[in-house]
Amino acid sequence: MCGIVGYVGPDEALPIVLEGLRRLEYRGYDSAGVAVLDGGLGVVKRAGKLGELEAALDEEGNPTGSVGMGHTRWATHGAPTDRNAHPHLDCGGHVAVIHNGIIENHQSLRVRLEKEGHSLVSETDTECVAHLVEEKLRDGGPLADAVRAAVRELEGAFSLVVCSLDEPDALVGVKVSSPLIVGLGDGETLLASDIPAVLHRTTTVVPLDEGMLVEVRAAGATFTDLDGMPLDPAPITVDWDVARAQKGGYETFMRKEIDEQPAAIRDTLVGRMVGERLVLDELRGSDDALREVTKVFVVACGTAFHSGLVAKYAIEHWTRLPVEAEIASEFRYRDPVLGPDTLTLAVSQSGETIDTLEAARHARRQGSQVIAVTNTVGSSLAREADGVLYTHAGPEIGVAATKTFATQMVSQYLVALYLAQVRGTKFPEEIAEVLTELDQLPAKVERAIALDDQVRALAERYRDARDVLFIGRHTGYPAALEGALKLKELSYVHAEGHPAGELKHGPIALIEDGVPVVAVATRCHVYPKMLSNIQEVRARGARVIAVATEGDTEVGALADHVLHVPATPELMSPVVVTVPMQLLAYHVATMRGCDVDQPRNLAKSVTVE
């Protein structure tokens, strides 16, 4: 979850590292820190957002030098204080370490190191790595060997970047489960936890594989495994344009990313429909294996999980295969019945969410075919899965997922249709019909975005609500869950999503005079039931905001407010109906003075369990 960036090259490292951190702050913003090799080790770190660090640098002066590294922290071990901020140093201040992930055996390491006379000053798991490296360097070998020896003693999932005064021209990075990439520039080399952090210097990157160590110097990078054997990973060229990772005139990334949804959906569809047929060569698997599948699992977290719930309806309907959509962090701790006749879709924007990654690994170990649906080329999930379908949403910087949610749904529709195509559960003309509907989604989403003014007015009216309920049926149910998640994570208003039919079994007790209820009530086979559910909450004093189909006049008689979205087949309707709910969350949060791009306690990529 933390952000890591490092630079070795001819230029001043600090401004490049700070620019990288700016692009990474979405990963964590509890504290930030930098270390620059400037003859000594110039370390400055501060609790709070990057701005606090920048203010401290202004006050204390910038360390100068052309080798440097920086970190933004999402606190796990130890409160978000100056002292717990990274980089962490060894006893002599010769070694600096930044770290993403968790060192699970840090407690026993700390006890041992302290017994041996090391003095640890923070509460973090990271600091023990600096002292371990210090110990290993006493043997006189190169820094890379010392890091290897230290890593052998560590348990957990992490990535590290280490520098030492003994080798002032290099940074050493290592990946054990948590993401790390190398950026190969012109006479300069970068290290980072995520691609956007290096895009201002290069688009040529090498994502590190599991158990890979890299020594980064201005002239390039040397890759080895944890035994020191040379490796030669292939670089990839990232086609993300730098501007797309910036705000481009918008107040916030989130608002920009909401508007980017039509383009993101188009980009995700492009090239995948050839005539009336769906071509998904990237899945890499054989069609025969897909014909053998008897059950599908979708594993994911948070918003990605909601996309998986939507996919469940589509896959079951189009392929007649049973589907279980499951929260990834629960999946591998029960005993799911997996085997070669099962297909597991692992859905993750970052492709680094450890819960999803571990669920996918578990499924693979049990013989299931795993297809990754991810936005991140070269991510761990993409590389470890049997096949991968990329959501071409471009970089998503706002912590709350918006355009990646839309494209996750679209990508899973494509997988569902592909399954239907190879298994023959839909006629080609039926598939072509659905593909045509998918093609129309960008224009429909555009019309939903045009509801912005109406939604802002509603946000003004309900911004002080204490509780908000979101209800829906069929695919409206996962859409309601997503609407509630957006509102609660951005505005800190208590919000719950419920299947509308379930209200009377308990949640309806929450309704009292004036409680806002957002009801997904588009025209579909459960529409009449939704109308009844709306009446049930209205009768108890709720203020109903209905998301309804354009042209529908019936619901207007029952609801207090209606947001009309274009008619969309119900399996695809969540792509459209979630848009006004994203906007509602955005405006309520903004009006309440919340930071929508960086909501409290959250981080973009969750690489700890």
Ligand code: F6R
């Ligand atoms: C909510 C949100 C999170 C993520 C979840 C999974 O707006 O963004 O719930 O969806 O943390 O992240 P990925 O998709 O990277 O696995």
